[in-house]
Amino acid sequence: MNKILFESKSKMQKNERVINKTLTILGMVSIFTTIGIILSLTEETIQFFRSVSIIEFFTSRKWTPMFEPANYGVLPLVMGTFLIVIFSSIISIPIGLGSAIYLSEYAPKKVRKILKPVLEILAGIPSIVYGYFALTSITPLIRSIFPSASVFNALSAGIAVGIMTIPMVSSLSEDAMMAVPDSLRLGAYALGSTKFEVSTKIVVPAAFSGIAASFILSISRAIGETMIVAMAAGSTPKLTLNPLESIQTMTGYIVQISLGDVPAGSIGYKTIFAVGTLLFAITLILNIISRNIVKKYRRAY
């Protein structure tokens, strides 16, 4: 009897070891892939900065690597990305947060049961569909209001990216708000609060870390979004704040060059690694900020 027990225990320990090893290996794979990505980016990036000074890269106001005279100022691309982030956030943050508040605090159970899956399906639509939507619906609408707007413009793409990221903001914010215990809501009601006051003064602040994380994630998505901007925002690197003009984002530039016939090893080829590294750095910083916010305002209740 004892012997059987003992044997089965050692067998379990063996299984445990195998599982442990497998998971370690899988974890290693993901770490090594990340390191690999960074290495492949750095090598070409270093070579790029042998020919172009970092100062020019960050201060020159023109990005014309394929023309004569070639200029390597990345600011126009950064500005393009910035415009997309601004307009997508103007759409996704208020609408996403509003619908999260509605779903978590106001919607009857039945409505939530239907709306939540619908939102999640929306999140699964490929971005190329949003690109089409931008070109065929949003752009004509913009041009009917602002006749001066270009066929390709930052506003249209920004709005489409915003619509795409609404479900992410709303779903993550709603999760954070649902996690706020009811005892806090009841405590606020007992002090004579209206539903709106409970939502905005108690639940949203209590869920702040999760909500802020959802905002930052949606900004990261907007920075990294490629297909929509390639289709609808244009391919004209331009240092402008006017959203009605054709622009180009960092990602838009990378696809354009990757799909073109730039010879490998040329300086034009290396630009995409430099831009890619910058993109990587920006998203990394955002991630770190987001982690700090989550840590600082971690659910304290």
Added chain:
Amino acid sequence: METKIRVENLNFYYGNNRALTNINMEIYRNKITAFIGPSGCGKSTFLRTINRMNEFIENTRVEGKVLIDDEDIYSKKVDPVELRRRVGMVFQRPNPFPKTIYENIVYGLKKNGVKNKEVLDEVVDTTLKSVALYEEVKDKIHKSALELSGGQQQRLCIARAIAMQPDVILFDEPTSALDPISTMKIEELLLELKNDYTIIIVTHSMQQAARISDYTAFFLNGELIEIDETNKIFSNPRDKRTEDYITGRFG
């Protein structure tokens, strides 16, 4: 002795289950009234009919009247949000907001449009003093309320209720999650508070009811069995069931 609350023919239903049956009682101003009775007899349900907190539970229904200062709080004219500003509540588990001590206390006032910082500071000081928390927390008023101990948190919740200057404060087993010393502090506090407020407290502790309340109501299976001055209830109850319960012969 002035009647503050009068309950007339009150029934309460969760769905089809009747949780309170034909309750009639009077509660007096500036007195502490304790509700006692076995678990599930409807004490909390009854308490929540007095500030209409039952409305947050789906599928419930009230019949009858609860009059506060002769006004039926279930009449259409009464706004439940307004009502809850007049009838405060402290819960079984301390539930401070995840904000600073200061923000917890001024939450209600700020919401009602009080902005003057001097007024708010003053209210924070006086309410913290009246719940005997001032000395313990005066150096961390702008720190998170969640850093306080359970007993301190509960006193903060009382402070938060008092800051609204209600007429009535309802306590649902306010000390059942606390240690004996915190319990004692809160009992002392309630005795202080009855000079300014009408207090109702649900408690499972017979000793607590005997120590602090002026009146005691005994409930059983959703019915009010009897209510009387506390010393009469404990020394000479009229109903056999009350006697059985307080002597521990219940069941």
